[in-house]
Amino acid sequence: MDIFLIIVGLxxxxxxxIGSFSPIIPGPITSWVGLFVIHFSSIIPFDxxxxxxxxxxxxxxxxxxxxxxxxxxxKFGGTRKGLIGATVGLLxxxxxxxxxxxxxxxxxxxxSGEYTSNKSLKKSLKPAIGTFIGIISGTIIKFLVATLFLALYFYLVYTNLFS
Structure with a gap:
């Protein structure tokens, strides 16, 4: 059962x-579930x-x-359509x-989303950049935290398995 829990956690x-790059899977929360699962094995002390x-x-x-x-x-004067367009484009x-x-x-x-609201490519560019920066920033933060959780997973498994 311990091996099963360790594999499921991984x-x-x-x-x-993977979910860090997709708005469908909540990346860090999914990674946290992996940390949670391994705490039910007898290898990792429950903390x-x-x-x-x-x-x-x-x-x-x-x-x-x-x-x-x-x-x-x-901040860059965008619309809801710009945010929706950025999310669809991301996917x-x-x-x-x-x-x-x-x-x-x-x-x-x-x-594209801003253009449907502004009808001008020039007016669409600035808010599109703001939306883009926000989405990319969020993605980077999610990726870093999910990667940190994976590192914590390996640390917990390694230190408790080989000590």
């Missing part, structure tokens, strides 16, 4: 990293303080990721061209 941590702190970090990052694109959008770009598509798709989607 799968969740990896899914969390409620560790789990609460990492959970609060995961939820905070989830909330921050929702707010950052809106801040970027408003399409990610599936078509991976991380490069994430960046390009997000930007092109934001411009």
């Amino acid at each position: 799968i969740f941590c990896i899914l969390g990293i 409620i303080q560790f789990l609460i702190i990492t959970f609060l970090v995961a939820v905070s990052i989830f909330i921050i990721d929702l707010v950052i694109p809106i801040i970027g959008l408003k 399409i770009g990610l599936f078509l061209a991976g991380p490069i598509g994430l960046i390009g798709g997000s930007f092109l989607g934001a411009i």
